Amino acid sequence: xxxxxxxxxxxxxxxxxxxxxxxxxxxxxxxxxxxxxxxxxxxxxxxxxxxxxxxxxxxxxxxxxxxxxxxxxxxxxxxxxxxxxxxxxxxxxxxxxxxxxxxxxxxxxxxxxxxxxxxxxxxxxxxxxxxxxxxxxxxxxxxxxxxxxxxxxxxxxxxxxxxxxxxxxxxxxxxxxxxxxxxxxxxxxxxxxxxxxxxxxxxxxxxxxxxxxxxxxxxxxxxxxxxxxxxxxxxxxxxxxxxxxxxxxxxxxxxxxxxxxxxxxx
Amino acid sequence: xxxxxxxxxxxxxxxxxxxxxxxxxxxxxxxxxxxxxxxxxxxxxxxxxxxxxxxxxxxxxxxxxxxxxxxxxxxxxxxxxxxxxxxxxxxxxxxxxxxxxxxxxxxxxxxxxxxxxxxxxxxxxxxxxxxx
Numbered sequence: 137x138x139x140x141x142x143x144x145x146x147x148x149x150x151x152x153x154x155x156x157x158x159x160x161x162x163x164x165x166x167x168x169x170x171x172x173x174x175x176x177x178x179x180x181x182x183x184x185x186x187x188x189x190x191x192x193x194x195x196x197x198x199x200x201x202x203x204x205x206x207x208x209x210x211x212x213x214x215x216x217x218x219x220x221x222x223x224x225x226x227x228x229x230x231x232x233x234x235x236x237x238x239x240x241x242x243x244x245x246x247x248x249x250x251x252x253x254x255x256x257x258x259x260x261x262x263x264x265x266x267x268x269x270x271x272x273x274x275x276x277x278x279x280x281x282x283x284x285x286x287x288x289x290x291x292x293x294x295x296x297x298x299x300x301x302x303x304x305x306x307x308x309x310x311x312x313x314x315x316x317x318x319x320x321x322x323x324x325x326x327x328x329x330x331x332x333x334x335x336x337x338x339x340x341x342x343x344x345x346x347x348x349x350x351x352x353x354x355x356x357x358x359x360x361x362x363x364x365x366x367x368x369x370x371x372x373x374x375x376x377x378x379x380x381x382x383x384x385x386x387x388x389x390x391x392x393x394x395x396x397x398x399x400x401x402x
Numbered sequence: 403x404x405x406x407x408x409x410x411x412x413x414x415x416x417x418x419x420x421x422x423x424x425x426x427x428x429x430x431x432x433x434x435x436x437x438x439x440x441x442x443x444x445x446x447x448x449x450x451x452x453x454x455x456x457x458x459x460x461x462x463x464x465x466x467x468x469x470x471x472x473x474x475x476x477x478x479x480x481x482x483x484x485x486x487x488x489x490x491x492x493x494x495x496x497x498x499x500x501x502x503x504x505x506x507x508x509x510x511x512x513x514x515x516x517x518x519x520x521x522x523x524x525x526x527x528x529x530x531x532x533x534x
Contacts, residue, residue, distance in 0.1 A: 282424050289432050292475075318419035325425055329432065331474045 138169075138246040141253050141374070142271035142300070146287030148258030150279045151308040154344060155367070156255040157185040159275075161353040162371030164219035168250040171210070173242065174224040175267035176257035177233055183223050186213065187351025197225035200237050206244055215356060220249070230262045235269035242270035251374075260294060268295065273302040275335060279309045280321040289330055304335030306370065311340045312384040323384075336370035338363050339384055433472040444470070451481065460486040 143156045153176075160172040174182040177197070183189040194209035213219040222245070225232065245252045256267035268274070274295050278288035288305075295303055307326050314320035327334050341363035347354045354364035355371075362382070369379045448468050455461060467482035 282428055285428055286431060286435065290435060293436065315421070318421040321421055321424060325421070329425070329428055 138249045138252050139273060140242055140246060140271045141251065141273045141275055142175075142256050142268050143253060143275045143277060144256035144264065144267060144291055144295075145258065145277040145284070146260060146291040147278075147284045150277050150284050151306075151338070151344075152258075152277050153181050153185055153255055154348065155275065155277050155306060155308065155338075155370075156182060156253050158353045158355050158364070158367035159371050159374065160219055160251075160253050161186075161213075161216065162355040162368045163251050163253075163375065164213070164216040165355065165368075166371065166375060167218065168375070169218045169248065170251045170253065171220045171222055171245050171249045173222045173245070173252060173254045175238070175254050175263065177224045177228050177230045177263060177266075178226065179257065180224040180226050182255050183211070183221060184351060185348055186219075186221060186353065188213065188221050188223075189351070192221075192223045195223045195225040196241060197228050197232055199241065200233065206241070230257065230266070233266050235265055238266045238269040260290065264291075264294075268298055268300060271300055273304075274300050275304050275306055276330075276332065277306045277308055278326065278330070280307060280315075280323075280326055285321070285326060285329060292330060292332055303332045304374075305330055305332050306336045306338065307334070308338045309340045310337055310384065312386050316386045323381075334381070335373055336366055337381055337384065338366040338370075339382070429472065433470040433477060436472055436475065437470055437477040439470065444468075447479075448481075452483075455483060457489075458492055459488050462486050 143152050143159075145152050156172055160170050163170045172182060172186070173196070174180045176182070180195075183192050188211050191211050194204040196209060198204045199206050199209045209222060211221040211223065213221070222241070242252055242254070252270075254267050254271055257263035276288050276292055276295070278284045292303060305327060307323055310323060311320055315322045323334070323337050339362045341354075341361055343354060343357075343361040344363050347357065353367075354361055355367050357364060366382055369382065372379045452461065452466075462484040465482075465484045467480075469480050471478050471480045
């Protein structure tokens, strides 16, 4: 039986889909059998981030309506054959599927795959209810901003209320330089407030945009990037390895040395 | 310009940095989000708690503080209610004030003879030991 993990955030645009694509790919690189499920019916994007948009023929809705078999809707990644995408329908709304149907689909997938990663839509309405319906674990993605943290907190409460006890936090798009001058909440600030275990920290990285442009998750690129390494580390932690968090403190130039001299605790 | 530079070099000079500010705002808003208590419920709880306490003590209504706090996803109501004094009817030592029970004129008068002061020669053993 594979693990069913929902990736969710409450607020939109904090990096759920990027996280799903990268963790999915990183787990596949570790030779796990992975299916990423796009639960954002009506606004699907996961196919784009994986560069698989041209190969989508059937969707989850077609499987549920009996128009195709589950295997026909699954799109296999050419770079990593053990990574598979179950696309969402683009021409339907979030109400075209219900939680019972999602459970039905996902329980079939757990028989074959080690990991079922469900990319949840933003919000806490029907689409969110569908996404969490079959999950036993959750990854909550947030950024160090007030609105994202508040929404993440709301989602954590809903996950607990829906009996999803195992949640890990990913803090995305952190800018170490801004944290150093007290213009952004730090990793510790956010984890203290949200009070769930930290699964990973991903620094702001322009390479993320380049990789979405190409439809190629960062973890695939030959040259290591900060964000890519962060996603790889998250995948390793999910897989049970103990991995240190990236050191994101600003490098010691003269100014920061002077600063830390004067601001050190007495 | 110079102040800005100084604040950049010594971030602790500027206590009101945006990082601290956002944390404080978040903690307050999350305490309310998490508790599912409406402001009306909090207000009526406050009034009922005050009514109960006022039966026993006088409270300093200006210095009262009644807020929700949240640590590790547990919401608590933190109330700071300074007690000015316990209501007289609950004094633990009875008759601590001047007793009004027996009017003073009802008590028998005590006489004193000034010329006889110091004449008393008792036979107390204690007295003999000390003044021999």
